[in-house]
């Protein structure tokens with residue numbers, strides 16, 4: 001979510017003028033924004049188009065959801081028209097939570113509170129600031145991903161959040177400089193998919209509806225949003241890349257039963273995601289069998305009828321793109337569209353039922369806590385509706401409910417297990433507490449003005465524990481590195497500066513620990529010239545951090561670099577300097593930045609994090625289609641063609657035969673592990689295409705009948721709150737809508753239909769054809785800690801190589817599964833099991849529009865090891881043999 005000033009370079013004054021103009025329209029109907037027709041297209045855009053797909057598939061045909069749908073349909077059938085349109089949209093921005101739907105209290109359906117952040121509960125007190133997604137991804141630990149989800153779910157439930165706006169898998173991390181990659185789990189579809197799946201399970205088991213976002217192609221921050229002067233960029237994605245890369249983690253999330261999907265700000269193939277019939281009707285709701293509800297990103301709603309028939313179910317936070325005037329494309333406008341027949345009633349019934357079904361599915365009808373915190377204020381008594389200022393009634397909105405419990409324990413464990421040791425020459429790490437330590441860099445100590453001094457962490461001052469924007473949580477405290485270091489070591493000198501100071505005489509045994517950062521966030525804020533994306537800093541450390549390391553390295557012969565970063569950096573200015581002995585990437589640790597780090601620095605635990613992205617030697621080692629950020633094209637829609645296709649991150653450098661500085665999955669330990677005794681076992685005999693999908697069952701029969709106009713009219717004497725968005729029409733507007741429907745017809749798009757389809761062959765259940773998740777092969781491998789000093793956890797990563805000579809160009813290797821071991825004592829070993837599904841062995845066949853196994857009994861190779869460039873085992877699917885001690889393919 002984001003406030004509405006979300007771009008660079010548009011004068012605020014102009015927005016104000018437009019706002020006033022927009023407000024004039026409130027009395028009458030607001031025309032659908034037909035903005036997709038206005039702009040000239042450059043020719044590159046013509047190759048991309050949106051295949052029509054209508055109507056929006058009903059929900060309710062998946063077995064897991066049928067009880068919830070039966071209850072939801074009964075409840076929605078008992079609602080009036082104005083109640084149905086009330087629950088499908090927000091009542092306006094700054095009316096409580098990030099968004100609040102209208103209610104249907106007469107029949108017992110409450111307002112729903114929707115709230116950020118993917119790392120906890122945004123704008124709340126007494127909560128945990130969990131490590132960010134990228135940090136969780138770096139653990140490569142499914143159990144930690146799940147446990148964080150459980151804790152986040154408990155905290156959101158405890159605060160009365162009905163719909164949690166996380167996790168994030170879009171952006172996937174296509175652009176290394178992209179602003180919000182850190183909210184997701186890493187630059188790989190399987191790492192993202194597993195991170196999201198485990199998070200969703202943990203959260204929804206607590207009764208909270210999770211929201212997978214942002215669907216889709218939201219890979220950079222600048223120009224992501226439509227505004228009156230600028231079209232959002234269009235991510236132009238071909239069908240195969242869409243399925244095999246970007247949609248993959250969404251499919252896994254839907255398979256995990258996610259209750260909501262948030263539609264991204266940007267366009268795909270030149271149509272805005274919030275009104276994209278192919279993305280919503282086809283991909284999400286039919287092919288992937290999504291049973292929950294779709295919602296817009298904040299203020300991304302652009303049309304009334306068009307978005308409804310494209311399959312959108314909820315408009316958030318309810319306003320048009322220019323908020324705070326009580327204007328909406330839905331609410332009263334959706335009531336009008338239903339009465340005039342342009343939005344078919346079965347579409348509205350389906351949308352409302354999807355929302356109510358998700359509420360039942362998570363058990364929110366049984367004793368769910370009411371919202372008890374205020375995202376707009378830390379005081380106890382506040383305006384109930386801040387946007388109605390100065391006419392809002394007041395009341396107690398903050399009850400300071402303590403929801404942290406012992407979640408610091410899991411937060412700290414994740415921050416610790418994410419720490420990724422890139423280098424450790426001469427085993428300089430771990431340090432001894434008696435060594436003489438000189439600590440450099442303002443990142444070592446929290447912001448002296450307080451860790452929350454900058455709204456939404458929109459500055460990079462002091463310890464960098466989170467990126468900035470809506471993905472943040474207010475710190476309850478920040479355990480910073482310098483506090484933890486001085487608590488443990490006896491001789492520490494801290495230079496709280498990013499310019500190398502005068503340090504006097506240096507002893508050969510002194511150790512310099514240099515803290516550097518790189519930050520990014522949401523386009524809502526510009527921080528040190530970076531508009532969300534790292535457009536100003538590029539992939540270099542902020543605050544001249546690279547120079548600080550170089551200076552320290554020229555003075556000290558033992559330098560340890562600690563990096564807090566949102567994503568990859570180019571380290572070439574100093575990584576090979578002989579005195580730079582060790583490098584730890586601590587990612588974004590949230591509130592637990594200190595002890596998690598010292599536990600590793602001083603050897604209480606071995607580092608066991610692995611890179612969730614590739615660190616290249618130069619930015620240009622990636623293709624220009626991902627290193628170039630989209631620039632504004634005034635009054636013309638910026639085009640972002642995904643010409644690199646499947647080849648992002650490690651897939652690209654491998655194909656290009658470029659040695660990265662540190663490969664995807666790399667991460668050292670204080671001990672060594674061996675991988676031996678591998679075996680591969682065939683579980684399911686595959687076929688070229690999956691078995692025929694199950695038919696939709698128990699399809700609901702939604703009423704098409706247009707209700708009476710009286711159902712649209714407010715009870716007399718109703719006192720409205722200023723700027724609050726309601727679903728009612730006046731009696732005369734309601735009557736006019738009915739006659740509009742008799743006299744005119746909406747100009748439906750080509751391909752429009754109201755006849756429900758059986759669904760594509762690639763569908764059949766949540767996520768797609770259920771046979772895609774058939775286990776094709778299992779692999780086991782014995783992992784032993786062969787060191788004799790340190791315990792440690794090993795990460796077993798399985799990468800798939802397609803057989804030679806298949807008719808599809810495929811990346812050399814692709815991560816398909818991973819497992820983290822428990823902590824293994826010196827000498828101890830364990831057996832790890834890895835799994836390959838039918839989908840893992842498939843490619844998307846754009847002609848058949850289905851997943852296909854291109855070589856059914858072919859010689860796939862499954863490479864196993866501890867990093868994408870350190871794969872010492874290969875197992876063969878044709879011979880069912882494994883070899884150890886081999887050299888990997890890249």
Ligand SMILES: *[C@@H]1O[C@H](CO)[C@@H](O)[C@H](O)[C@H]1NC(C)=O
Nearest residue numbers: 047048049050051239269278
């Ligand atoms: C985008 O256009 C391509 C044709 O270039 C088409 O195959 C694909 O399905 C379209 N995707 C979406 C989401 O509209």
Ligand SMILES: *[C@@H]1O[C@H](CO)[C@@H](O)[C@H](O)[C@H]1NC(C)=O
Nearest residue numbers: 082083086102103104105111
């Ligand atoms: C819509 O929701 C608001 C907020 O809960 C409520 O005041 C209003 O009465 C609701 N309208 C209907 C038709 O129930």
Ligand SMILES: *[C@@H]1O[C@H](CO)[C@@H](O)[C@H](O)[C@H]1NC(C)=O
Nearest residue numbers: 029337340342740744745746
């Ligand atoms: C019905 O109302 C909607 C919302 O105001 C409008 O976009 C649409 O054009 C109307 N349809 C007709 C037939 O008047």
Ligand SMILES: *[C@@H]1O[C@H](CO)[C@@H](O)[C@H](O)[C@H]1NC(C)=O
Nearest residue numbers: 125126378399400401402476
């Ligand atoms: C946390 O809750 C307590 C009451 O349990 C309250 O006194 C305190 O002010 C809250 N903390 C914050 C940061 O608001």
Ligand SMILES: *[C@@H]1O[C@H](CO)[C@@H](O)[C@H](O)[C@H]1NC(C)=O
Nearest residue numbers: 436437490491492506507510
């Ligand atoms: C701390 O370390 C410095 C060298 O960095 C040394 O000169 C000093 O004597 C040490 N202090 C103590 C108390 O050991």
Ligand SMILES: *[C@@H]1O[C@H](CO)[C@@H](O)[C@H](O)[C@H]1NC(C)=O
Nearest residue numbers: 620622623624655656657658
């Ligand atoms: C690698 O990428 C560079 C620059 O993008 C290109 O010039 C070169 O041909 C590529 N090499 C291979 C082997 O693909």
Ligand SMILES: *[C@@H]1O[C@H](CO)[C@@H](O)[C@H](O)[C@H]1NC(C)=O
Nearest residue numbers: 669670671672786787788789
């Ligand atoms: C790990 O193995 C390498 C190479 O076999 C060896 O040089 C190193 O000392 C070992 N490290 C530990 C901690 O056992």
Ligand SMILES: *[C@@H]1O[C@H](CO)[C@@H](O)[C@H](O)[C@H]1NC(C)=O
Nearest residue numbers: 346699700701702703704705
């Ligand atoms: C659907 O409901 C309508 C009444 O709303 C009824 O006439 C029709 O027979 C029902 N169709 C099915 C397939 O149950």
Ligand SMILES: *[C@@H]1O[C@H](CO)[C@@H](O)[C@H](O)[C@H]1NC(C)=O
Nearest residue numbers: 672673674675865866870872
């Ligand atoms: C590669 O993995 C082996 C264990 O499989 C490990 O001993 C070695 O240190 C690793 N090498 C690198 C460069 O990570």
